[in-house]
Every structure is written in structure tokens, then in C-alpha cells.
Amino acid sequence: MILRLREVSLRLRALTLQLDVLLDKKVTALFGPSGSGKTTVLELVAGLRHPQEGTIELDGRTLANPRQGIFVPPQSRQIGYVPQDLALFPHLTVRQNIVYGFTKRDGPHAKISPEKLCQLLDIERLLDRKPRSLSGGEKQRVAIARALLRSPQLLLFDEPLTSLDQSLKDRIMPYLEIIRDEFAIPMLYVSHSPAELMALCEDVVVLEKGKCVVHGVPDKLFTVTHERIYRLG
Numbered sequence: 452m453i454l455r456l457r458e459v460s461l462r463l464r465a466l467t468l469q470l471d472v473l474l475d476k477k478v479t480a481l482f483g484p485s486g487s488g489k490t491t492v493l494e495l496v497a498g499l500r501h502p503q504e505g506t507i508e509l510d511g512r513t514l515a516n517p518r519q520g521i522f523v524p525p526q527s528r529q530i531g532y533v534p535q536d537l538a539l540f541p542h543l544t545v546r547q548n549i550v551y552g553f554t555k556r557d558g559p560h561a562k563i564s565p566e567k568l569c570q571l572l573d574i575e576r577l578l579d580r581k582p583r584s585l586s587g588g589e590k591q592r593v594a595i596a597r598a599l600l601r602s603p604q605l606l607l608f609d610e611p612l613t614s615l616d617q618s619l620k621d622r623i624m625p626y627l628e629i630i631r632d633e634f635a636i637p638m639l640y641v642s643h644s645p646a647e648l649m650a651l652c653e654d655v656v657v658l659e660k661g662k663c664v665v666h667g668v669p670d671k672l673f674t675v676t677h678e679r680i681y682r683l684g
Contacts, residue, residue, distance in 0.1 A: 452637035531598030
């Protein structure tokens with residue numbers, strides 16, 4: 452996976468995002484304080500926001516370039532997105548939530564099926580229940596399954612473990628590792644936790660006030676720039 456944000460700019464009320472980064476690792480983290488632009492980056496990549504300047508490319512395909520009038524809509528980007536609020540439909544069962552919008556696709560990830568996902572994510576027994584009856588960890592796994600069923604070329608996570616207690620975090624992390632290792636789907640992963648990033652990610656982009664201030668390997672970053680990283684987080 453090669454995700455290129457080339458001189459991307461977006462002016463918001465609270466900050467101006469300005470990024471020029473090349474991301475080519477299996478799992479890249481976006482790290483930084485609240486309000487630094489992490490979720491905005493995910494929304495730009497997912498197609499939920501339009502950049503005002505610059506180019507967004509995924510594996511050589513231009514997803515957005517305002518000067519050229521290019522903007523690929525979210526449903527055509529083949530990108531899975533798990534937002535902070537999970538966005539499950541409360542009136543649908545788990546089964547209906549998972550298969551919502553599911554279509555079989557060609558390509559390297561077409562082998563992903565609802566049955567296989569439910570087994571791997573251990574949600575088979577939840578299929579006939581509604582989201583309101585699920586625990587936080589169960590809801591998280593359902594949201595992950597729904598995103599994966601789009602056979603994504605890239606998977607976006609916005610602080611997937613933040614609202615969970617430590618025991619649930621410990622239970623969900625192995626499922627994220629399954630996505631990384633068994634499905635080999637690239638991820639862009641937002642988190643405030645250095646421990647999560649050390650366990651899961653190969654690359655970290657540290658954001659501050661909408662700009663990349665550090666970019667590198669997690670273990671090196673969290674060792675060499677320990678005090679600065681923890682102040683940002």
C-alpha cells in the first residue's frame with residue numbers, strides 16, 4: 452500500500468491542516484493531542500471531506516485533486532472506515548449491520564466472506580441481537596467486521612480502543628493483529644496510546660496543529676523523543 456498526501460491543505464475553524472507525507476507501511480499510526488487533525492486526515496482519505504489544495508493518491512490512483520476537479524466519492528474508494536462512534540444502525544441486527552452494503556468484489560481481498568469474519572472475530576452468537584444489547588468490545592468487533600466486508604484496499608481506525616477498559620482492550624488487540632497478519636490489509640490507525648502503537652504499527656506520523664512534526668519507526672520515536680511524544684499524547 453502506498454498512500455500519498457501531496458501538499459494537502461484544508462482550512463478549518465480550529466486549525467489548518469497541511470500535510471505532505473508518503474505512507475507505505477502495513478500499519479501506520481496517526482498520533483498527537485486532541486485537535487491536532489488526526490480524525491480530519493482519516494476523513495480526507497475516506498472521502499468524507501474535500502481537500503482545498505493538494506492531491507490524495509492510493510496505490511497510484513488519484514482520489515482527490517481539487518485543481519483537476521477530481522474527487523472519488525467514499526463508496527467508490529474501496530476504503531473501510533471504523534469511526535469513534537462505530538456508526539452501527541440501532542434498528543438492525545448484528546447480521547444486518549455486518550452485511551449492509553456488502554458486495555462481492557474482485558481483487559486480492561475478495562476471499563473475505565461474512566461467515567469467515569464472524570468466526571474469526573467471534574461474533575457468530577451475536578448475529579440476531581441488536582447493537583443496544585452488545586458490550587463495547589462486541590460492538591467494536593461488529594464494526595470491524597462490517598468494514599472488512601467491503602474488501603477494503605485500506606482500513607481506517609479512529610481510536611478503536613479508547614472507550615474500552617483495559618481488559619476489553621486486551622481482548623480486542625488480537626483481532627486487530629489478525630487483520631494485520633492474516634488478511635494483510637493496510638491500516639491507518641489513530642490512537643493516543645504509545646503501547647498500542649508499539650504493539651501494532653510499523654510507522655508513526657505525529658501531528659501537532661495540523662502539521663506532521665515527527666515521522667518514523669515507533670520504537671525509535673518513543674525512545675529518542677520520549678518526553679516530546681508523551682507531551683503530545
